Amino acid sequence: EIVLTQSPGTLSLSPGERATLSCRPSQNIDSIYLAWYQQKPGQAPRLLIYGGSTRATGIPDRFSGSGSGTDFTLTINRLEPEDFAVYYCQQYGTSPFTFGPGTKVDIK
Amino acid sequence: EVQLVQSGAEVKKPGESLKISCKASGYRFSTYWIAWVRQMPGKGLEWMGIIYPDDSDTRYSPSFQGLVTISADKSTRAAYLQWNSLRASDTAIYYCARSLYYDSSPQSPWDYWGRGTLVTVSS
Numbered sequence: 001e002i003v004l005t006q007s008p009g010t011l012s013l014s015p016g017e018r019a020t021l022s023c024r025p026s027q028n029i030d031s032i033y034l035a036w037y038q039q040k041p042g043q044a045p046r047l048l049i050y051g052g053s054t055r056a057t058g059i060p061d062r063f064s065g066s067g068s069g070t071d072f073t074l075t076i077n078r079l080e081p082e083d084f085a086v087y088y089c090q091q092y093g094t095s096p097f098t099f100g101p102g103t104k105v106d107i108k
Numbered sequence: 109e110v111q112l113v114q115s116g117a118e119v120k121k122p123g124e125s126l127k128i129s130c131k132a133s134g135y136r137f138s139t140y141w142i143a144w145v146r147q148m149p150g151k152g153l154e155w156m157g158i159i160y161p162d163d164s165d166t167r168y169s170p171s172f173q174g175l176v177t178i179s180a181d182k183s184t185r186a187a188y189l190q191w192n193s194l195r196a197s198d199t200a201i202y203y204c205a206r207s208l209y210y211d212s213s214p215q216s217p218w219d220y221w222g223r224g225t226l227v228t229v230s231s
Binding site: 001035037039045046047050056057086088093095096097098099102 | 143169221222224
């Protein structure tokens with residue numbers, strides 16, 4: 001099973017700042033099999049990024065994904081109030097399609 | 109419009125059985141994978157397993173193999189998650205989600221999600 005490690009656990013930032021979230025798989029994965037999701041309290045997760053760097057439909061361009069192998073990053077430029085949430089990475093290349101433990105982005 | 113409508117909250121006792129549903133609309137049900145994802149109270153997302161309704165090809169996470177059964181019914185456009193004997197540790201929200209890609213490969217991100225079914229197991 002591929003284990004995904006996300007860091008930091010919590011990121012405290014102010015609106016307008018940039019958020020940089022890390023996801024490190026326990027083994028190399030092809031970037032085409034890496035996704036990021038956003039989850040707000042009381043809501044289902046929402047797909048943000050798939051294929052490592054492709055924004056899902058309707059996702060603003062302040063969200064971007066990058067990386068390869070065992071080092072992936074989700075960047076949120078100019079945080080908006082609605083961006084404060086928990087972010088999960090997921091690999092879907094090798095079953096079971098595991099999620100990382102999440103990074104909470106909260107307001108400083 | 110794609111929708112996944114999940115069945116309502118359940119309160120059960122340990123040892124009881126349960127089957128929750130996820131009813132799909134707005135797309136060709138049989139050719140997209142459906143996943144089930146668990147979220148225990150205050151915790152992260154756990155991938156439980158997936159099913160391809162067209163042929164009922166099912167894959168389970170080893171963590172859930174033998175503990176739950178995933179099924180689908182093309183005639184009712186619904187996927188199901190079933191327990192034969194619930195435990196208190198099954199208390200969680202269970203989400204269904206649809207694959208982004210419409211083919212027989214399960215290697216896909218998940219773009220549409222149900223609102224979740226809260227299952228509470230308590231004596």
